[in-house]
Amino acid sequence: MSLSVLLMILLLGGIAAWASERINADLPRWTSIATICIAILYLLATINNLGIENLKAIPDPANSSSWLIHEKTQWIPRFGIAFELAMDGLSLLLVTLTLFLGLVAVASSWVEIQFKTGFFQANILWTLAGVTGVFLALDLFLFFLFWEVMLIPMYLLIAIWGHEKKAYAAMKFFIFTQVSGLLMLLSIMVLVWQGNLANGVYSFSYFDLLSLQLDGKLGFFLMLGFFAAFTVKLPAFPVHTWLPDAHTQAPTAGSVLLAGILLKTGAYGLLRFAIPLFPEASMKFAPIAMGLGAAGVIYGAILAFAQSDFKRLVAYSSVSHMGFVLLGLYAWNSLALQGAVMQMIAHGVSTAALFMLAGALQHRLHTRDMHQMGGLWYNMPRMGACAMFFAIASLGLPGLGNFVAEFLILAGLFAVNPWITAIAALGLITAAIYSLWMMQLTFQGEPDKDRELQDFGFREMGTMAGLVVALIWLGLYPQPVLDLAQPVLDGLQTFIGTGSGFAGAGQ
Amino acid sequence: MTAEDFQAILPLLVLAAGATVIMLQIAFARSIRLTAVITALTFVAAALSCIPAAESAPRLVTPLLQADHLALLFSALFSLAGLTTTVLSLDYMNHRGDEPEEYFLLLVLSTLGACVLAYSVHLVSLLLGMELMSVALYALIAYPDKSVLPLEAAIKYLVLSGAASATMLFGFALLYAVTGTLSFSELGEQLGNVAGSNAILLSAAGLIIAGLGFKLSLVPFHMWTPDVYEGAPSPVTGFLASVSKAAIFFALLRWFTESNIFRYTIVAEITGLIAILSMLAGNLLALQQTNLKRLLAYSSIAHMGYLLIIIMVASNPSNRALATEAGIYYLIAYTATTLAAFGVLGLISAQHTDRENVEIQHISGLFWKQPLLACLMLAALLSLAGIPLTAGFIAKFYILSAAVSGYHWLLLGSLIIGSAIGIYYYLRVVFYMTRRPDEHSYLLETPGGWHIRAISCALIASILLLGTVPQPLMEYLRSILI
Numbered sequence: 001m002s003l004s005v006l007l008m009i010l011l012l013g014g015i016a017a018w019a020s021e022r023i024n025a026d027l028p029r030w031t032s033i034a035t036i037c038i039a040i041l042y043l044l045a046t047i048n049n050l051g052i053e054n055l056k057a058i059p060d061p062a063n064s065s066s067w068l069i070h071e072k073t074q075w076i077p078r079f080g081i082a083f084e085l086a087m088d089g090l091s092l093l094l095v096t097l098t099l100f101l102g103l104v105a106v107a108s109s110w111v112e113i114q115f116k117t118g119f120f121q122a123n124i125l126w127t128l129a130g131v132t133g134v135f136l137a138l139d140l141f142l143f144f145l146f147w148e149v150m151l152i153p154m155y156l157l158i159a160i161w162g163h164e165k166k167a168y169a170a171m172k173f174f175i176f177t178q179v180s181g182l183l184m185l186l187s188i189m190v191l192v193w194q195g196n197l198a199n200g201v202y203s204f205s206y207f208d209l210l211s212l213q214l215d216g217k218l219g220f221f222l223m224l225g226f227f228a229a230f231t232v233k234l235p236a237f238p239v240h241t242w243l244p245d246a247h248t249q250a251p252t253a254g255s256v257l258l259a260g261i262l263l264k265t266g267a268y269g270l271l272r273f274a275i276p277l278f279p280e281a282s283m284k285f286a287p288i289a290m291g292l293g294a295a296g297v298i299y300g301a302i303l304a305f306a307q308s309d310f311k312r313l314v315a316y317s318s319v320s321h322m323g324f325v326l327l328g329l330y331a332w333n334s335l336a337l338q339g340a341v342m343q344m345i346a347h348g349v350s351t352a353a354l355f356m357l358a359g360a361l362q363h364r365l366h367t368r369d370m371h372q373m374g375g376l377w378y379n380m381p382r383m384g385a386c387a388m389f390f391a392i393a394s395l396g397l398p399g400l401g402n403f404v405a406e407f408l409i410l411a412g413l414f415a416v417n418p419w420i421t422a423i424a425a426l427g428l429i430t431a432a433i434y435s436l437w438m439m440q441l442t443f444q445g446e447p448d449k450d451r452e453l454q455d456f457g458f459r460e461m462g463t464m465a466g467l468v469v470a471l472i473w474l475g476l477y478p479q480p481v482l483d484l485a486q487p488v489l490d491g492l493q494t495f496i497g498t499g500s501g502f503a504g505a506g507q
Numbered sequence: 508m509t510a511e512d513f514q515a516i517l518p519l520l521v522l523a524a525g526a527t528v529i530m531l532q533i534a535f536a537r538s539i540r541l542t543a544v545i546t547a548l549t550f551v552a553a554a555l556s557c558i559p560a561a562e563s564a565p566r567l568v569t570p571l572l573q574a575d576h577l578a579l580l581f582s583a584l585f586s587l588a589g590l591t592t593t594v595l596s597l598d599y600m601n602h603r604g605d606e607p608e609e610y611f612l613l614l615v616l617s618t619l620g621a622c623v624l625a626y627s628v629h630l631v632s633l634l635l636g637m638e639l640m641s642v643a644l645y646a647l648i649a650y651p652d653k654s655v656l657p658l659e660a661a662i663k664y665l666v667l668s669g670a671a672s673a674t675m676l677f678g679f680a681l682l683y684a685v686t687g688t689l690s691f692s693e694l695g696e697q698l699g700n701v702a703g704s705n706a707i708l709l710s711a712a713g714l715i716i717a718g719l720g721f722k723l724s725l726v727p728f729h730m731w732t733p734d735v736y737e738g739a740p741s742p743v744t745g746f747l748a749s750v751s752k753a754a755i756f757f758a759l760l761r762w763f764t765e766s767n768i769f770r771y772t773i774v775a776e777i778t779g780l781i782a783i784l785s786m787l788a789g790n791l792l793a794l795q796q797t798n799l800k801r802l803l804a805y806s807s808i809a810h811m812g813y814l815l816i817i818i819m820v821a822s823n824p825s826n827r828a829l830a831t832e833a834g835i836y837y838l839i840a841y842t843a844t845t846l847a848a849f850g851v852l853g854l855i856s857a858q859h860t861d862r863e864n865v866e867i868q869h870i871s872g873l874f875w876k877q878p879l880l881a882c883l884m885l886a887a888l889l890s891l892a893g894i895p896l897t898a899g900f901i902a903k904f905y906i907l908s909a910a911v912s913g914y915h916w917l918l919l920g921s922l923i924i925g926s927a928i929g930i931y932y933y934l935r936v937v938f939y940m941t942r943r944p945d946e947h948s949y950l951l952e953t954p955g956g957w958h959i960r961a962i963s964c965a966l967i968a969s970i971l972l973l974g975t976v977p978q979p980l981m982e983y984l985r986s987i988l989i
Contacts, residue, residue, distance in 0.1 A: 174934055
């Protein structure tokens with residue numbers, strides 16, 4: 001079993017989807033669905049071969065043989081660059097989420113996209129391939145490559161199929177992520193050069209760089225390079241400003257992918273690279289990072305409440321929810337880290353659904369302005385029920401995935417820094433305000449009975465059902481997810497030296 | 508001179524012979540097809556002749572020419588660039604000028620000059636190569652003599668380039684006055700004996716830096732660049748921007764290394780300052796351009812600034828090998844990329860005889876109308892912007908690693924800022940290319956034919972291959988640099 005096959009399936013699927021447009025304009029969608037299904041089946045077969053005890057074993061992050069799957073092929077030996085992919089429980093969870101949301105994205109674009117369907121589907125599949133690559137790459141050069149390359153299909157999705165201000169939004173999105181990416185590239189290069197000085201050979205491998213001893217000041221600046229790239233993607237306050245524009249202007253499938261999985265690459269990068277590579281610098285930086293996280297929670301929520309544009313509201317709510325992830329990561333104890341991983345998945349599912357709803361509304365009403373909606377439940381009861389479900393999921397109703405995530409984060413964070421916990425907990429209240437406000441403006445209120453609107457059909461309800469089941473499962477029985485992530489997080493904490501390092505950092 | 512000497516400079520001989528044959532052919536029978544075929548064959552033969560020539564390398568052929576593997580590598584590169592320019596010019600010249608045959612003759616001569624530069628280890632051959640290349644370029648720029656812009660550009664280039672050559676020549680004379688030699692290696696020895704600061708040497712350095720700065724269009728000697736790039740026929744602009752820059756930069760790198768000019772810290776400092784100014788000013792000025800040729804002109808100023816980082820890094824002997832390797836890789840990647848970008852502009856302008864279609868709205872929707880050309884342009888732009896999987900990324904990666912090894916934080920900072928600004932204007936072009944048919948109403952005619960498709964695919968492939976499997980070239984560079 002090879003992880004590169006998984007990437008190849010998605011890449012070639014993209015080409016096939018593009019080519020299939022010549023036969024029939026409807027064919028690319030089916031090609032996409034088929035490609036993602038093949039990828040999911042391939043992934044399931046891979047996991048099936050691993051055996052349950054392997055999944056439970058605690059891996060040593062610095063020892064490649066203790067990972068679930070590890071493969072390495074020399075690529076550019078001149079600089080010690082290899083095509084090195086590896087998977088552990090965390091990557092497995094995120095890759096699964098990626099492919100699952102890929103299906104949702106294809107479904108959400110089914111009738112919306114009529115212009116060049118083949119190239120559209122190809123870009124979706126290439127984005128998925130890029131994101132999957134980010135979650136699997138353990139050579140820093142390869143990681144950076146996927147990190148940058150996944151932007152291009154995403155840029156094209158926004159620039160070609162976006163809404164009225166697509167040029168501005170696509171450009172802003174690309175420049176923000178690219179510039180912060182350049183800082184990370186510079187950090188990677190300096191890090192590798194330090195490795196070269198210490199060991200006498202160039203190596204971009206995660207395993208070689210992980211044990212590198214760095215001078216305190218240099219380590220701090222290098223950490224900032226990584227932190228900049230990842231927090232822009234997350235996005236954290238105050239570098240989140242690209243996100244509302246990009247989400248609002250992107251076609252529905254683009255928003256689903258952006259919110260569902262692209263943001264998670266930032267959180268993943270922090271957890272996998274920024275903190276383990278620079279534990280001491282991260283420890284020093286943790287209070288600031290947590291401060292930014294708490295600020296993001298509150299600021300995102302306040303701005304979400306101020307929006308009249310449905311998609312913009314959901315976008316700002318993402319800023320708020322991803323603030324929790326930043327808090328969880330820098331609290332760096334088992335509970336908080338579990339919560340952060342959980343939040344990545346639950347937020348991916350619930351926000352994907354909300355963006356799909358936003359897209360469906362725009363497709364029917366040709367506006368995203370909530371003041372022009374109201375009483376839509378009367379016209380579209382099925383859609384209203386779905387919206388209600390995901391709105392309350394997003395505000396953190398117990399029994400659904402988001403509640404588990406945020407509760408774990410706050411519980412873990414409390415041990416580290418009670419004051420920041422108290423501030424962040426306000427986010428739960430504000431989330432309730434803007435979520436319910438959104439429901440009141442759109443689906444409740446005085447209905448316009450003359451409005452002829454088509455309710456969700458079989459395809460849309462099917463997609464929604466999948467997302468609903470996922471959220472309920474995450475909320476009522478999150479143990480399988482926690483079990484998958486736990487060994488990885490334990491391994492990371494043992495590696496860095498838990499307790500002494502991070503737990504006291506915030507106090 | 509022995510037979511082996513001749514073998515070692517085979518590419519130069521092939522190009523010179525090719526030029527003669529073309530001249531005779533034009534004298535007897537005018538036919539653009541025949542001339543183009545002979546030109547293409549000459550370039551192919553010159554590129555291939557580097558393989559037998561490598562057997563007798565390295566050797567010094569007369570005090571003027573050093574026939575080593577690097578010289579041959581660049582000769583092959585310039586010949587291939589000449590071949591590409593020939594193919595890209597075919598349709599363009601067919602629609603302009605009544606007698607387009609001599610155009611190809613000039614192209615061969617200009618390439619010959621570039622190859623001489625690649626061989627030169629003596630200030631005489633440096634000047635000879637540079638003048639041969641530039642004089643042919645004056646005529647190439649002015650070739651479509653029915654319109655105003657090319658003529659204006661040619662005059663501008665003629666006057667300024669002539670002045671720069673004269674300045675440089677004066678600098679060489681001063682150098683000769685102090686050291687009594689013009690050969691790179693002897694110059695190095697003699698300069699070592701001269702006492703620290705010498706007013707004559709300082710003025711020589713100033714004159715030479717100004718001259719080279721002009722030829723490489725570095726800030727503050729860059730003013731001519733956008734006007735000349737805009738006025739020249741697009742295929743010629745491509746040749747000018749890639750081959751002439753690469754040839755001069757390579758000769759400069761060889762000279763600085765062999766004479767160890769870096770021992771003068773003031774020269775290194777001025778180079779660093781010029782590099783920073785070029786990176787920032789080039790990128791900032793490109794932001795406002797709507798004419799693609801002017802945009803690429805400013806971007807080339809910035810790229811020359813990136814390249815100058817190499818000179819700075821090479822001033823430390825322990826990093827010199829890496830710096831040279833990085834510089835050569837960058838030049839190769841930049842040549843392929845620039846030829847591709849201007850090639851597309853030349854092709855979309857080929858059918859229009861009066862003016863070129865190089866405003867940004869002219870390529871609106873190119874992606875849907877001419878997917879192959881658009882893919883070529885996309886590859887070129889992404890490569891210029893330094894996005895992974897393209898040649899430009901590996902090249903920038905190389906420069907970054909060289910600069911990191913020398914801890915040049917200021918240069919690194921400017922490189923990052925410059926690249927960040929660059930993304931904006933490159934992406935804007937991409938955005939225009941992907942505009943939908945209902946957002947513009949511009950019709951575009953482009954020439955077809957197998958030769959266009961072949962050269963487009965070859966350029967895309969070379970940009971992508973240099974970006975994805977760089978190892979063979981890296982290995983080769985390492986093997987010939989040691």
